[in-house]
Amino acid sequence: MEFAVDLQPAHVRFGVGARELLPEECDRLGVGRVLLVCTPSGAARYRTVADALGSRLVATFAEAEPHCPEPVVERCRALWRSAGADGVVTVGGGSTIGLGKILTAEERAKFVCIPTTYSGSEMTDIFGRKIGREKRTARNPACRAHTVLYDPELTLGLPRHETVTTGMNSLAHAVEALYPPLPNPVAFVIAREALRAHRDGLPGAAANPTDIDARSQALYGGFLGGLLVGMTGIALHHRLCHVLGGLFDLPHGETNSVVLAHVVAYNAAAAPEAARAISDVFGDVEPARAIDAFARRIGAPTSLREIGMPEDGVDAVVKETLARGGWNPRAPDEASLRELVRAAWDGQRPQIHATSEANRIT
Ligand SMILES: [Fe+2]
Numbered sequence: 001m002e003f004a005v006d007l008q009p010a011h012v013r014f015g016v017g018a019r020e021l022l023p024e025e026c027d028r029l030g031v032g033r034v035l036l037v038c039t040p041s042g043a044a045r046y047r048t049v050a051d052a053l054g055s056r057l058v059a060t061f062a063e064a065e066p067h068c069p070e071p072v073v074e075r076c077r078a079l080w081r082s083a084g085a086d087g088v089v090t091v092g093g094g095s096t097i098g099l100g101k102i103l104t105a106e107e108r109a110k111f112v113c114i115p116t117t118y119s120g121s122e123m124t125d126i127f128g129r130k131i132g133r134e135k136r137t138a139r140n141p142a143c144r145a146h147t148v149l150y151d152p153e154l155t156l157g158l159p160r161h162e163t164v165t166t167g168m169n170s171l172a173h174a175v176e177a178l179y180p181p182l183p184n185p186v187a188f189v190i191a192r193e194a195l196r197a198h199r200d201g202l203p204g205a206a207a208n209p210t211d212i213d214a215r216s217q218a219l220y221g222g223f224l225g226g227l228l229v230g231m232t233g234i235a236l237h238h239r240l241c242h243v244l245g246g247l248f249d250l251p252h253g254e255t256n257s258v259v260l261a262h263v264v265a266y267n268a269a270a271a272p273e274a275a276r277a278i279s280d281v282f283g284d285v286e287p288a289r290a291i292d293a294f295a296r297r298i299g300a301p302t303s304l305r306e307i308g309m310p311e312d313g314v315d316a317v318v319k320e321t322l323a324r325g326g327w328n329p330r331a332p333d334e335a336s337l338r339e340l341v342r343a344a345w346d347g348q349r350p351q352i353h354a355t356s357e358a359n360r361i362t
Contacts, residue, residue, distance in 0.1 A: 003182065003183045003185055004184060005187065008230050010144060010145060010148055012150070013150070014150040014220065015151070015152075016152055016153050016212065016216070017151060017153060018114075018149045019048060019149060019151045020052055022089065023053070023056070025112050025147045026053075026056055026087060029087060031086055031087030032086060033056065033083065033084055033086050034053050034056045034057050034058060034085060034087045035058065035061060035076075035103075036053065036057055036088075036091070037061045037064055037088060037089070037090040037092075037100060038064060038096055039062065039064045039065075039095060039096060040063065042064075042092045042096070043062040045157055046091045046116075053089065059085060061075070061076045061080075064096045066094070067095070067129070067130040068095065068127075068129040070129055070131045073102055077103065077106075080103055086109070087111070087112065088110070088112070089112045090111075090112075090113050091154065092116055093119065093121075093166070094121045097145075098129070101127035101144075104142065104145070105140050105143035111145045111146050112146065113147070116154050116158060117162055117222070118167045118169070119170065119222065119225075119253070120173055120222050120224075120225040120227070122145055122223075123148065123230060124230050125141045125144050126139050148223075153212065155215050155218075155219055156209060156212070158205075160209065163202070163205050163218070164206050164298045165256070165257055165300060165301070166253045167201075167202040167206075167298070167300075168298075170194070170198060170225035170226070171194075171260065172237055172260045173226065173229050174190075174192075174221070174224065175237065175260065175274070175278065175291075176232065176237055176238060177190070178191045179267065179273075179329045180232035180327075181327040187228055188273075188277070190227060190228055190231075191224075191277070192277050192280075195282075197224065198218060199282060199294070200214070200217045201214045201221055202214075203298055206298040206299055235326070235328045236267070236321075236326075236328035236332055237256075237263040238256075239328075240259050240317070240321055241259055243320045244309065244317060248308060248310065250304070250308060250309060254301050254307040255304070257295055257301045258295075258300075258302055258304050259304075260291055262340050262350045262351075264278065265351055266330060266336070267328065268287055268352075269353055270330035274287075282294060288350040288352060289349075289350070292350050303344070303345065304341075306347065314345060318334060318338045321337060339351070
């Protein structure tokens, strides 16, 4: 047996009511003065987090915005310094987590992260900010959260659209972890579990936002997906999504929702073990059809047109994606990639290329 695996340190607590562990975690990290970071609507929605912090809470920054625009970062940093804080607690999705990572990497904050979406950002060392119109991202282990608290109760108010789009992003993290550039049996097992958790969680969470069991499964899947990004990296699917985001400012969860089934169809014959794992979990001999049906069932976007990509942008996407190179189990060529992007723009069903005998459900 031969494999390669990167494991990252993070203290994780998961469970209904996990926010009540905040005082214990602050003590463990030696944090006495906390800056709480959330979005403008988060201050009221997550009042119980502020309550759990008690007298440790010295300031609240409730101005987090998507992509961490530089003026927001600097206002947050100024409050961090003027409050004399020694720890940051974020509650919310990627925009709050991004600020926590910046304070941790650049101000040496102790960071307790409470994620309320399924993107998995809290488990990665990838962070960024927006300077003018340009998004800059970097990897830095120093930005990592010291503790991550997953409390499914805090996700009950996540709107349906964010539920399904961050869920599909996480599902994509699991799919791409099934075929890493170097064999990784550890990631494979975790990826299968992430697929199962999302299969069991997302439909219920989308249909009934207050279904705590469904929310718990989806949040568990989100955690596993974030872990997998750090373990195995990305392939063609995420490269395509990043190109679409960069060229047309399309949101990440939405592009993931549309593109995933098409890339699964594209890669299925070249990654038979991955295809079989998806088929097994979703109970459909065609993995791409399974992902497509799942996305439609939970009400995720299914065309690039509906999320704002211009029709004449297809060639630019193909050119930029090919120029980036990088790992994928099936090397992309210009003609097939154009066909894929065109079908995704149009909202077509994924094109099933070949059904492998080995892909029978067991
Ligand atoms: Fe992603």
